[in-house]
Amino acid sequence: MKLTWDSPLSTIGGKKASEVVKETGFETIGDLLGHYPRSYVEKGRLSDLGQLQEGDLLSLVGEIVSSEAKTYQDRRTKRTAYRQEVLVKAEDGNLRMTFFDRAQHTAQWRSKQLAVGRIGMFSGKLKWFNGRWELNNPNSRMYGADDADDAVDAFAKMPELIPIYPVIGKVDSWQLEELIGLALDLVDDVPDPLPDAVRDGRELLTADQAYRWIHRPDDHRQLGAARKRLKYDEAFVTQAVLARRRAEHRAEPATPRPRIVGGLADRFDERLPFELTAGQDRIGDELADELAASHPMHRLLQGEVGSGKTLVALRAMLQVVDAGGQAALLAPTEVLAQQHLRSIRAMLGDLGEGGLLGAAEVSTGVTLLTGSMGTAARRQAMLDAASGEAGIVIGTHALLEEKVQFYDLGLVVVDEQHRFGVEQRAALTSKSGTPPHVLVMTATPIPRTVAMTVFGDLDTSTLSELPAGRGEVQTSVVPVRQQPAWLDRAWSRIREEVAAGRQAYVVCARIGDEPAPEEGPELHAVEDLAPELAAGPLAGLRIEKLHGRMTPDDKDRVMQAFAAGEVDVLVSTTVIEVGVDVPNSTVMVILDAERFGVSQLHQLRGRIGRGGHSGLCLLVTTAAPDSPSLERLTAVASTRDGFELSRIDLEQRREGDVLGVQQSGRRSSLKLLSVLTDEDVIVSARDAATGYLAQDPDLAGAPGLRAAVQAIEDSERADFLDKG
Structure with a gap:
């Protein structure tokens, strides 16, 4: 039986395929084959544990060298429970694993399955326990029969690179690997979105070969070639959509609005x-x-705060x-x-x-x-x-x-x-x-490749210089967990600036009338903090509150009073993040700063130093040392280059958010391509797509490309590209 790319997934695999369809939403063979492995395990090798952190996902293939069943009392049920302690040996190291069971028959089955001498593949999150790394209840897949000879034979037949797929719902990596393998054996028609001339000119694999090697590579060379081809597909198809959109914009009529002399x-x-x-x-x-032109302008104007x-x-x-x-x-x-x-x-x-x-x-x-x-x-x-x-x-x-x-x-x-x-x-x-x-x-600077990919239908202009007269802004992290006395110094700095005739912002993550977060420390709130400051460290200063649930008249009254210099300290939520311009404000204290994103912190910081006076931004945090949160705050403190900060922010948030997920309601279509690290691929694809569309605007000579472009244009994501 041979199947096509568009054949229903339900035509293969029986109940297993039905479960995958139900859990993943994949409907066709093509949907399934477009679900790429997230990583690959080299047979017999163990990752360098010194480079990993607790909670990281680890996968390995190895031989069970010890396996011991034990009982213990479950603290919650007070009943006898069972655990199987296993040591797995890979070529370059050993790793301990523990499996927990409540039922005796399940424990007996597991003890037989995890017998000494068996070869298995294990995947789970790392945990540091009793001075060593281990995996608790990892997903496992055993190879060969019960005896060691069959296990060794099964190990020898395993590929050198074993794909690990992102788990979706109740469907694990092994189920996906098995179904994808079946699909590859049966599919007989993989459409190619690249025109022959584009593919051959860049020495890229055919689409059919690329999909086979991305799922079943024999070595890293094949995997690299497959990734190169499929990355280019993503870039080229996206840029073809945007090239068509630019052409449509240019073809639309618009009323010219020329400059009038003396107007x-x-x-x-x-x-x-x-x-x-x-x-x-x-x-x-x-x-x-x-x-002044007769077709509509579509331009993105970006620039630093201020x-x-x-x-x-x-x-x-x-x-x-x-x-x-x-x-x-x-x-x-x-x-x-x-x-x-x-x-x-x-x-x-x-x-x-x-x-x-x-x-x-x-x-x-x-x-x-x-x-x-x-x-x-x-x-x-x-x-x-x-x-x-x-x-x-x-x-x-x-x-x-x-x-x-x-x-x-x-x-x-x-x-x-x-x-x-x-x-x-x-x-x-x-x-x-x-x-x-x-x-x-x-005002959120966007790296060039992001703008090219996301706003490719908009011409982009960038304001990178600040007008004369802007003050320098120094940013410092205040780690109150390690240095609690530094917070007192922050309030003293506000008093010093006010004494010099300046004004200050204090920014909170909460208003105060919403439920506090269930996990983590309680966050500062505007409604609670303002009276505390007025009665404590900032007593005697003129303090006002500002947040989104105040009436518009009250908000406007407070902002006008602050702008007029009638308020010394404005205790606010992020409602001041954009557009607020009070040149006399020179200091900002952002509490619970780890709760804000990089770009948001950069935007908030842009509210000070807008006059000729230097500014000071203090990022107050309880984040743990060496935590990603503290690293993020340190990055904000180290530079005022919005483009560099935007790159850091996007690396943490990944491309899904960049491509308008919240606006389109769909997940990003970019699976391999990184808009931050694959600039050369995006630039090449943009030039190639624009050139090809100039010769074949209707894509009549490239049915695979036409289908791929049409699929995007018909999707909700096309709304983002179209109307964005």
Whole structure:
């Protein structure tokens, strides 16, 4: 019986296949063969235990050299229980294992199965116990019959590299290996997504050979060749999808929004009290040219915290307003939307008072629309947007509501794009008769290969320099587990800065009215900490609270008071993470810092040192020495290079999150390709895919590629690529 790539998985393996289908969701032979081994065990070799840590997954093949059955009293049931203590010998070391059973008949069966002289494969998590490494209840697979001669013969017939598959549900590695082996024996049609010319020009394996060698390699050479080919597949297919998307964008019509001499944009530039940085000037010219084109701009603007992205976006918005259109700025929170409103109105002055007495001769209206606004204010904001009275409309998710309409939406600016799902962004761009220009901003720097893979349908601009007058920010880790007295010094530093006329932030991971975490130490909370500080180490200072469950009016009141210098210390959650701009704030204490991600810490730190004064960020943590959490905090303290920190963050979070898992609702399709370490593969695939699509835009000459691209475009992940 020969099967195809698309044959139902249920056609092989009977009940075993049915169980795999139920647990994994795999439906076809192709789904199964696309589940690659996570690692390989060299027959007879034991990993270097000196390089492993407790909890690491270890697999080995070896001979049982001792096996002893023992009884003990179960502490919970007070009944007799059984354990089998086994010593397994590999070529380069021994490892002890313990198997626990409650039933006597199961213990008797296990004692026979784990007899001295048998060869087995064992896989489990390492545990340090009584001064030695061991595995508790590892998954095991025995080879040969009960006698030693059969076991040795079975060992000799084993491949040199044994695949270990990621366990899914109740399906273990051995079941997957067996079913995948059967599928490889039966499948007779493995589609090849690479055009022949692309494959041959890079000396890559055929798809059929690559799948056979990734699952059944005879040696590392075959495994390396298979991985090389399948990595390139992932890169090429993804880049083909993005190349088609870029071509579709270029083919869409858009209303040109050219720069108008003597208009709002020119008047604004004339009034700027400072020089634009070289990056702001260069990117401004790029945006101006693209806004004047007859196809929609799709650009990602990224840059360090405080690099001046909002100013660049505002100049683009004014160009669109000059050309008769409107601009919408979508912000993720009301605090940030309010901040944008205040900063844009402050930068524009009377240029942003269109429709009001005292407005400049050339001016426009700037309005805000959020979900918490009163009925009258909300109705007026919607009227300003629909009539065109407001050239710039700033808002939160409220902008996405169906009843919100625009007179002539020409530019959509999305701030902190990672906070919005694809459907939300599409809802805003659909409010224009012709596709609007789109500018996506992020203050989380993205390494080039990530941007190329994730935002490959967006042109990318990067602001890497900070405007003149920014203060240096020193970051230090405060390990209170080892140095509890250092926390007192942190509060003293706040008092010193306030005495010098500066202001401070104290950041907490919790508000205080939510349940405390069940595991780990209790986290500091805004509602509890603020009064404690006011009665203790920061007594006499003006302290206010800020968090997401306060009413919008209260949040705005607190932020305006802090910005006006009427508050010395703001005790807050991460609601201040983006957009908050108080140049007089110079010190930040982040409590329970190990609970925050690298990029989030970098964003928070960007709230200080925004004036000409130096800043100090203190990362207070109870993380254990040598723990990954403390290593992460040390990395944040060691550099202000956002791109380097982003790389560290992505290495820890892996590519699944990078590719928009939370936005698409699906797991990443990248299984072998790393967007951080395979830059050469991604660059090569991008060039090759773009070149091939230019010759064969419909993929008529590459049916395998067409099917692979269509599968992505039809999936939920295509929504992310399409509307992102």
